[in-house]
Amino acid sequence: MKSIKKPIVIVGAGFGGMTVASNLKELNPSLPILVVDSEAKFIFKPLMYEVLSEELSMWETAPEFSNIFSNLGITFLRNCLTKIRFDEKILEFSDDLNIGYECLILCTGSLSSNFSVRGVDENCYFFNNLNDLKKLKSFLQKFQNDKIKKNLFVIGAGPSGVEIACKINDIYKNKFDISIVERSNEILGRNKIFNREEAEKALEKRKINVLLNSTVQEISDQKISILDGSEIKDLDQDIVIWTAGVKPNLPYIDAQVTQKDGRILVNENFQIDNCVNSFAIGDISIIKGMEDLPLTAQVAMQQGNHLAKNIELLFQEKELLPFNFEDNGEMISLGIGEASISALGVTLSGKFAFEARRLIYASKMPDISKSLKSTASWLFQKKSTINNFINKKP
Structure with a gap:
């Protein structure tokens, strides 16, 4: 395997960044990984509506990044990226901090x-x-x-x-x-x-x-x-x-990076043209030939999972694999205690769909901090009910 002297730096710790970091560490625990984000907490936006209605507490859906990544053995830095020097493989941050990288992954999400x-x-x-x-x-x-x-x-x-x-x-x-x-x-x-x-x-x-x-x-x-x-x-x-x-939350990008519709243009392996070992996923990227992908957590997480595998292949000096999105359906909250789900040929609505939605989201959260475990334990009390319902389906 290729020797790595500098860290893999992931800028942005939303759904895409969180997924690529955790999967990459699982695939190769020896890799030095640094995650940088301007915020201190992970925001699980699909459940923010339940926080507004006080069906969930804020602390249950917004764990500290420092706790999440320390439990994974990943270094976290709260800072704001101001400039990327691709030719030198150096990142500049708001407090005059410069960091070199072996591999760069940009996933800074979007803004209103x-x-x-x-x-x-x-x-x-x-x-x-x-x-x-x-x-x-x-x-x-x-x-x-x-x-x-x-x-x-x-x-x-x-x-x-x-x-x-x-x-x-x-x-x-x-x-x-x-x-x-x-x-x-x-x-x-x-x-x-x-x-x-x-x-x-x-x-x-x-x-x-x-x-x-x-x-x-x-x-x-x-x-x-x-x-x-x-x-x-x-x-x-x-x-x-x-x-x-929304619009992409792009850091300073120099002229050598190709953009389309305000987003970074990448190939099917998430590689940024003309930038060695540099990748972009999630809302800030757009894939050649896959321009219609929705800007959702599902897409970002699938991209993060796939990119982790490709980074491991990269350091094994093997050919990277193209990304293929699988539509697993969608869920939407429709008031207190009600929701609608359309996924994998199954449709549900009402109170049962609401419970199923929250259970599914709990399984997607990085279940490694006290707050997330609290949420998951409450939700998984519903698991037997849901399993019984599913098993009765023809």
């Missing part, structure tokens, strides 16, 4: 995109990290005792928009008139048909307004301007939550 709509950054709440969650929850609680309904708008009818609208409705019953604004002609446009139909039922049941074919023009501190067909409507708003889309 305001699509250049005026007023979004100043007048909207977001739901991408723990700070967003705390700010949103604190603001919503101000209306807990109000007798007059407030106007709440959710921008974007993708999974995040639908999930947060249903949760808020169930938490703060009769406190908000909730409207979802979507520029296309349907909700969950890239999701499974079964989940879309169940989501439509959930929104109708909760009397949540859905404004389709509507584009946000501007958001002020009291109004939201929406283009509906050829007509612009100025509507009163008390709170706007922006879930309309």
